[in-house]
Amino acid sequence: MSFELTKPVLEALRADVAEGRDSAIHALIRDLHPADIAMVIDRLPLDEAVYVYRLMEGEAAAEVLIELDEDLRDELLNSLTSKEIAEDVLEHIDSDDAADVMADLSEDKRREVIALLEDQEQREDIQELLTYEEGTAGALMGKEVITVRAEWSVARAIVDMRRQAHEIEHIYTIYVVDKDDRLYGILPLKDLLFSAESTRTLIKHICETDAISVTVETEAEEVVHRMKKYDVVVLPVVDATNVLLGRITFDDVMDVMSEEATEDYQLASGISEDVDATDSPIVQMRARLPWLLIGLAGGILSSRIIAQYEDQLRIVPEMAFFMPLIAATAGNVGVQSSAIVVQGLAAGNMQSVNMIARMWKELRVALLSATVCGLIIFLINLGLQQEQALTYTVSIALFTVILSAAMFGTVIPLAMDRFDVDPALATGPFVTTLNDIFGLLTYFTVGHFMYGLFP
Amino acid sequence: MSFELTKPVLEALRADVAEGRDSAIHALIRDLHPADIAMVIDRLPLDEAVYVYRLMEGEAAAEVLIELDEDLRDELLNSLTSKEIAEDVLEHIDSDDAADVMADLSEDKRREVIALLEDQEQREDIQELLTYEEGTAGALMGKEVITVRAEWSVARAIVDMRRQAHEIEHIYTIYVVDKDDRLYGILPLKDLLFSAESTRTLIKHICETDAISVTVETEAEEVVHRMKKYDVVVLPVVDATNVLLGRITFDDVMDVMSEEATEDYQLASGISEDVDATDSPIVQMRARLPWLLIGLAGGILSSRIIAQYEDQLRIVPEMAFFMPLIAATAGNVGVQSSAIVVQGLAAGNMQSVNMIARMWKELRVALLSATVCGLIIFLINLGLQQEQALTYTVSIALFTVILSAAMFGTVIPLAMDRFDVDPALATGPFVTTLNDIFGLLTYFTVGHFMYGLFP
Numbered sequence: 001m002s003f004e005l006t007k008p009v010l011e012a013l014r015a016d017v018a019e020g021r022d023s024a025i026h027a028l029i030r031d032l033h034p035a036d037i038a039m040v041i042d043r044l045p046l047d048e049a050v051y052v053y054r055l056m057e058g059e060a061a062a063e064v065l066i067e068l069d070e071d072l073r074d075e076l077l078n079s080l081t082s083k084e085i086a087e088d089v090l091e092h093i094d095s096d097d098a099a100d101v102m103a104d105l106s107e108d109k110r111r112e113v114i115a116l117l118e119d120q121e122q123r124e125d126i127q128e129l130l131t132y133e134e135g136t137a138g139a140l141m142g143k144e145v146i147t148v149r150a151e152w153s154v155a156r157a158i159v160d161m162r163r164q165a166h167e168i169e170h171i172y173t174i175y176v177v178d179k180d181d182r183l184y185g186i187l188p189l190k191d192l193l194f195s196a197e198s199t200r201t202l203i204k205h206i207c208e209t210d211a212i213s214v215t216v217e218t219e220a221e222e223v224v225h226r227m228k229k230y231d232v233v234v235l236p237v238v239d240a241t242n243v244l245l246g247r248i249t250f251d252d253v254m255d256v257m258s259e260e261a262t263e264d265y266q267l268a269s270g271i272s273e274d275v276d277a278t279d280s281p282i283v284q285m286r287a288r289l290p291w292l293l294i295g296l297a298g299g300i301l302s303s304r305i306i307a308q309y310e311d312q313l314r315i316v317p318e319m320a321f322f323m324p325l326i327a328a329t330a331g332n333v334g335v336q337s338s339a340i341v342v343q344g345l346a347a348g349n350m351q352s353v354n355m356i357a358r359m360w361k362e363l364r365v366a367l368l369s370a371t372v373c374g375l376i377i378f379l380i381n382l383g384l385q386q387e388q389a390l391t392y393t394v395s396i397a398l399f400t401v402i403l404s405a406a407m408f409g410t411v412i413p414l415a416m417d418r419f420d421v422d423p424a425l426a427t428g429p430f431v432t433t434l435n436d437i438f439g440l441l442t443y444f445t446v447g448h449f450m451y452g453l454f455p
Numbered sequence: 456m457s458f459e460l461t462k463p464v465l466e467a468l469r470a471d472v473a474e475g476r477d478s479a480i481h482a483l484i485r486d487l488h489p490a491d492i493a494m495v496i497d498r499l500p501l502d503e504a505v506y507v508y509r510l511m512e513g514e515a516a517a518e519v520l521i522e523l524d525e526d527l528r529d530e531l532l533n534s535l536t537s538k539e540i541a542e543d544v545l546e547h548i549d550s551d552d553a554a555d556v557m558a559d560l561s562e563d564k565r566r567e568v569i570a571l572l573e574d575q576e577q578r579e580d581i582q583e584l585l586t587y588e589e590g591t592a593g594a595l596m597g598k599e600v601i602t603v604r605a606e607w608s609v610a611r612a613i614v615d616m617r618r619q620a621h622e623i624e625h626i627y628t629i630y631v632v633d634k635d636d637r638l639y640g641i642l643p644l645k646d647l648l649f650s651a652e653s654t655r656t657l658i659k660h661i662c663e664t665d666a667i668s669v670t671v672e673t674e675a676e677e678v679v680h681r682m683k684k685y686d687v688v689v690l691p692v693v694d695a696t697n698v699l700l701g702r703i704t705f706d707d708v709m710d711v712m713s714e715e716a717t718e719d720y721q722l723a724s725g726i727s728e729d730v731d732a733t734d735s736p737i738v739q740m741r742a743r744l745p746w747l748l749i750g751l752a753g754g755i756l757s758s759r760i761i762a763q764y765e766d767q768l769r770i771v772p773e774m775a776f777f778m779p780l781i782a783a784t785a786g787n788v789g790v791q792s793s794a795i796v797v798q799g800l801a802a803g804n805m806q807s808v809n810m811i812a813r814m815w816k817e818l819r820v821a822l823l824s825a826t827v828c829g830l831i832i833f834l835i836n837l838g839l840q841q842e843q844a845l846t847y848t849v850s851i852a853l854f855t856v857i858l859s860a861a862m863f864g865t866v867i868p869l870a871m872d873r874f875d876v877d878p879a880l881a882t883g884p885f886v887t888t889l890n891d892i893f894g895l896l897t898y899f900t901v902g903h904f905m906y907g908l909f910p
Contacts, residue, residue, distance in 0.1 A: 033667075035684045161648075171645045172627070172688070189644040190626045193616075212488075228713070229490045231706040233627070233688050250705045251686040254712065258683070261716030262798065268723050269794030269882060270787050277799040281819040288791050289824055292857075295787045296828055299780025300835060306776045313775055317768035320775040321761045324782050324891055325754025331786070332725050332750045332884050336743050339724030343717065344732040364736040369744055373751055380755060402747075427724060429787050436779055 003036040010043060017048045025055055034060065038067035046075060062092035066101065069278075074104050082109055086116035094169070095122070096142035096252065099129035129246075137223050138216035140256070141237040141246035144168045147175045150184040150204035154195055157187075157203050172234040175244055176207045182242040185209040213238050216245060220256050227253045264346070267424040268339065270295075291429045298433030302327075302440055309444045312451065318387065319447050322394045323440060329373065329398060330405040330439030331432040337362055337409025338427040345417055359410050366406035374399035389447075389454035396450070397443040404442065405435045458491040465498060472503045480510055489515065493522035501530060517547035521556065524733075529559050537564055541571035549624075550577070551597035551707065554584035584701075592678050593671035595711070596692040596701035599623045602630045605639040605659035609650055612642075612658050627689040630699055631662045637697040640664040668693050671700060675711050682708045719801070722879040723794065725750075746884045753888030757782075757895055764899045767906065773842065774902050777849045778895060784828065784853060785860040785894030786887040792817055792864025793882045800872055814865050821861035829854035844902075844909035851905070852898040859897065860890045 009028075016024045029037050029052070037056070041049045041064065053076055056064060065073060077085065085105075090098045090113070102110050110130075117123040125143040132138025146164045148157040157174075165171060174187040185207040195206055213236045214223055227235055227250065235248045262274065270291035275284050306313070306323075313319055341358070378395040386394075409431055413423035464483075471479045484492050484507070492511070496504045496519065508531055511519060520528060532540065540560075545553045545568070557565050565585075572578040580598040587593025601619045603612040612629075620626060629642040640662040650661055668691045669678055682690055682705065690703045717729065725746035730739050761768070761778075768774055796813070833850040841849075864886055868878035 031665075033665075033685060035686075039684075158648075165645060165648075170643070188625070189648065190620060193613075193620075193644065193648055210486075210488075228706070228709050229494075230488060231490075233705060250688060250709075251683070254683050254705075254709065257709065257712050257716070261712070261720070265716070265720055265723060265798065266794065268720060269790050271791055271794060275795070276802065277795050277813070277816070281816065281823055284795070284820045285823040285827075288788075288820070289827060291791070292784060292787055292824055292828055293831075295783045296780065296831065299777065299783050300832075302779040302783075303776035306779075307773075310772050313772035314769065317765050317772065317775075318762075320768050320772075320778065321758035322754065323775065323778055324757040324761075324895060325751065327779050327782065328750045328754050328757075328786075328884075328888065328891055329747060331783075331887075332747055333743075335724050336726055336746070339721065339726060340730075340732050340739070343720065347731065358732070361732070361736065365739045365743070368736055368740040369747055372740075372744060373747055376748075376751065377755075429783075432786075433783065436783055440779060 003032055003039075005036075005040055005043065010040070013040065013052075014044065014048060017044070017051050022055055025052060029056070034063035035067050037064045042069045042072060046072070050076060050079060058088065059092040062089045065089060066093055066097045070104075071278075073101075077101065077104060082112040082116055085109075086113045090117065090122070090126070094142045094144055095125045095129060095246075096140065098122075098126050099139075102126055102130060132216055135220045136216060137214045137218040137220070137235075137237050137248060138245075140220060140223060140248045140252050141216070142249070143246045145175055145236070145244065145247050146171055147177050147181075147244065148187065148203050150176050150178055150202070150207070152203050153199045154192070154201045154203065154206070155199040158192070170249075172249070173247075175211075175236055175247075176203055177244050181244055183211060183213055183236055183238050183244045186211045186236070211236060213242075214248070215240060221260065223248055224253050224256050224260070260346075264342065264424045267422070268335075268342075268427040270428045295429045295433055298429075298437055302437055305437065305440055305444070309448070312444070312448065316387075316390070316447075316451060318390050319393070319444070322390075322397075323443065325377070325394070326397055326401055326439045326443045327436040330401045330435035333366065333369065333402050333405040334409035334431045334435040335427055337366075337406045338413045338423075338431050341410055341413040342423050342427055345413070345423055355411070355414050358414065359407060362406050362410045363403065366403050369406075370399045370402035373402060387454070389450045392454070393443070393447040393450040397439075397446040400446065401435075401439040401442050404438060408435055408438070458487055458494075460491075460495055460498065465495070468495065468507075469499065469503060472499070472506050477510055480507060484511070489518035490522050492519045497524045497527060501527070505531060505534060513543065514547040517544045520544055521548055521552045525559075526733075528556075532556065532559060537567040537571055540564075541568045545572065545577070545581070549597045549599055550580045550584060550701075551595065553577075553581050554594075557581055557585060587671055590675050591671060592669045592673040592675070592690075592692050592703060593700075595675060595678060595703045595707050596671070597704070598701045600630050600691070600699065600702050601626055602632050602636075602699065603642065603658050605631050605633055605657070605662070607658050608654045609647070609656045609658065609661070610654040613647070625704075627704070628691075628702075630666075630691055630702075631658055632699050636699055638666060638668055638691055638693050638699045641666045641691070666691060668697075669703070670695060676715065678703060679708050679711050679715070715801075719797065719879045722877070723790075723797075723882040725883045750884045750888055753884075753892055757892055760892065760895055760899070764903070767899070767903065771842075771845070771902075771906060773845050774848070774899070777845075777852075778898065780832070780849070781852055781856055781894045781898045782891040785856045785890035788821065788824065788857050788860040789864035789886045789890040790882055792821075792861045793868045793878075793886050796865055796868040797878050797882055800868070800878055810866070810869055813869065814862060817861050817865045818858065821858050824861075825854045825857035828857060842909070844905045847909070848898070848902040848905040852894075852901040855901065856890075856894045856897050859893060863890055863893070 013028060041052055044052065049072055065076065089101060114123055146161055146168060148160060171189060175183060176185040176187055178184045187203065187207040191206055195201060212226060212230045212232055214226060215238055223235060233250045236244055237246045237248060238244055271287050272290055273287040275287040374395045377398055378391060381391040381394060412431055413426040416426055417423045468483060496507055499507065504527055520531060544556060569578055601616055601623060603615060616629065626644065630638060631640040631642055633639045642658065642662040646661055650656060667681060667685045667687055669681060670693055678690060688705045691699055692701045692703060693699055726742050727745055728742040730742040829850045832853055833846060836846040836849060867886055868881040871881055872878045
């Protein structure tokens with residue numbers, strides 16, 4: 001079953017909202033998955049979205065809320081009272097989602113909502129989760145875990161689990177802890193299901209003891225890496241002394257993966273904040289303008305460099321013909337080289353590679369490309385019967401520029417990574433601009449020399 | 456527990472391999488997770504990798520094999536006999552991994568291996584999986600599902616599941632089917648664990664009937680989308696008549712997500728095949744050269760355009776100063792605009808948006824950027840006391856070029872998507888080159904006009 005929102009359905013819904021036909025709206029959304037309802041609401045103008053949202057109640061409303069686009073969610077949260085948030089929303093969602101909702105509130109409202117939470121454990125859980133820094137395993141985890149003690153019998157464990165399971169919607173794994181709540185192992189549901197409900201068999205005899213775990217301080221990126229590497233659906237999170245504090249589920253990790261991919265992609269495209277097509281023009285401009293200004297500054301610097309060669313240009317205006325070719329190729333090569341490095345760093349297969357070895361490898365790729373491109377442009381300019389000096393200048397400059405752009409593209413992201421700056425920053429307009437400038441410098445220097453040689 | 460491969464450990468291992476100290480190698484890898492062993496082997500030269508791999512046996516060896524980098528895996532597979540592949544590898548891995556391994560073999564070897572498989576069901580499963588087209592749900596799925604019939608009692612279901620479970624390593628969900636094997640619903644393990652083992656309660660009374668599923672033809676991208684949207688760990692795969700054929704697990708979907716992100720990122724960076732830093736220079740060049748050649752062709756076209764203005768350049772060589780600025784800005788804006796569209800299309804929030812509405816939105820963003828950038832360059836050129844004609848030319852051309860680049864960047868990927876071409880192709884050197892050329896044309900046209908106005 002999967003719902004597709006067609007234009008006629010959307011228009012019918014909007015008409016229902018306009019006319020206040022609540023029962024028709026109910027009938028449409030009643031059987032939908034919360035994620036689908038959220039998708040419908042996301043497509044409505046704000047006032048209509050609020051109207052539809054308010055028609056829902058209890059668990060359904062809470063589940064839809066956490067699936068909504070962040071902007072709309074914030075708007076809706078602002079329209080809810082502290083009591084509504086505490087009783088209608090937080091009651092029905094997992095602690096990690098609850099902490100996310102709380103993080104979006106103002107500090108005063110947060111305090112009010114926390115005071116209104118009746119369940120002390122829930123209050124403590126949310127307060128704990130709010131203390132972890134964004135981008136760490138602590139900030140990703142939820143507190144909903146089912147734990148059994150290693151020294152319990154299977155029979156006792158099952159009784160206790162049934163008690164715990166009432167509060168937890170999805171169970172993927174059962175955690176086994178020792179008497180100090182330290183993580184001892186995991187017990188796949190399958191093993192439990194198929195082991196006799198005996199009072200003699202102890203949990204520690206049937207559980208797996210080599211559980212992959214992370215600590216609350218582990219970076220989100222590393223959490224993704226481990227979950228992918230070890231193919232685990234849910235990762236236990238422990239503190240420095242191995243006490244089990246919570247768990248991270250695969251869906252949160254998928255979200256992190258998407259965010260990381262988006263961020264890298266946007267940086268490579270010269271967009272510095274997380275924006276999308278639905279953001280306002282002002283918000284979009286704010287994310288895009290800085291990169292344009294870097295390019296602009298580079299362009300102005302280029303103009304100063306070229307100005308140095310004004311006399312030469314006056315005599316040989318043909319020199320100007322191939323400036324775009326040199327600059328564009330330098331930019332393209334630089335972006336390719338830095339992308340290879342950024343991906344290598346992200347995939348983790350470049351940490352222990354030393355910089356010289358990496359540069360040597362890249363130099364060989366560049367030599368191949370430079371030879372092919374240099375030769376092509378040489379033959380084309382021969383065919384076009386360009387002046388000898390220009391033909392040599394363009395080919396030699398292109399050859400040189402491909403090599404230097406590949407080196408810049410390799411060294412800059414590697415160096416950024418060493419200094420703990422996100423290397424993806426290097427792949428955008430930054431490296432392109434630098435290579436544009438260096439390319440032009442090379443071109444005019446070679447040209448100056450060649451026109452001396454072939455006057 | 457997580458293993459980190461340090462340089463001393465790697466060097467010690469290589470010394471052990473060189474001296475044939477097999478027991479020392481065994482001692483190192485014995486307690487490692489297959490994914491960690493694969494990581495170690497991936498870091499060794501081919502001959503040493505083969506040596507270490509051959510030291511492993513049975514299930515461990517098979518599990519390591521499927522975790523290896525594809526290149527090394529292919530090499531290892533080539534060194535194994537058909538009998539070894541059938542008995543030592545395929546016996547121990549899931550059907551989806553088995554089909555992947557088979558897909559890497561030559562057709563003849565594949566036929567030999569299939570003939571050597573003793574289990575008829577396994578043989579049929581693998582043969583079926585090999586028939587699905589790459590990039591579809593069928594090619595991603597595995598045949599390992601636990602199914603119970605809707606009309607069975609809980610007690611009977613548990614007996615039957617115990618029988619089935621012997622062959623299946625991880626169980627996430629139990630599928631409920633009707634008498635014709637059509638998907639009826641799902642039964643979370645949790646519900647089964649906590650329902651009495653009764654002969655009266657029927658499965659159809661306790662199972663969930665609104666299971667999210669995909670068909671064998673569903674595209675991999677859509678599989679990812681649904682798994683993320685509905686937060687499900689494992690998706691059932693059915694045929695056109697809803698007969699349950701297999702399941703796709705979250706780890707396969709994570710791999711698809713990574714591949715898609717890599718592909719988009721590489722296309723945006725001008726790299727056309729999936730290459731990484733470890734590939735040979737020739738392979739890397741093959742993936743990169745086509746984009747450089749597009750840029751080169753664009754550069755040559757640019758040179759022909761500029762040549763038309765040779766006389767003007769001879770009189771006003773200053774015109775050349777700002778060519779890089781115009782071209783670079785046009786390129787940057789175009790990449791930004793197309794990246795926004797590509798991401799919107801990928802996120803699925805741009806399908807029903809009409810092109811005119813999207814262009815109008817983008818035009819407003821572009822107008823803001825164009826005004827800011829145009830004004831800045833105008834003031835700078837005033838400050839630099841450039842000629843009046845040049846000052847106006849640069850500002851007006853920059854303003855115009857930002858608008859046109861934004862429009863190209865928006866329309867091209869949208870149009871590509873309509874014609875079923877991957878819109879991510881538009882974000883790379885392609886759109887940059889086009890915008891470079893158009894930018895120069897605009898610049899010289901405006902310049903020609905302005906120098907007529909302010910002689």
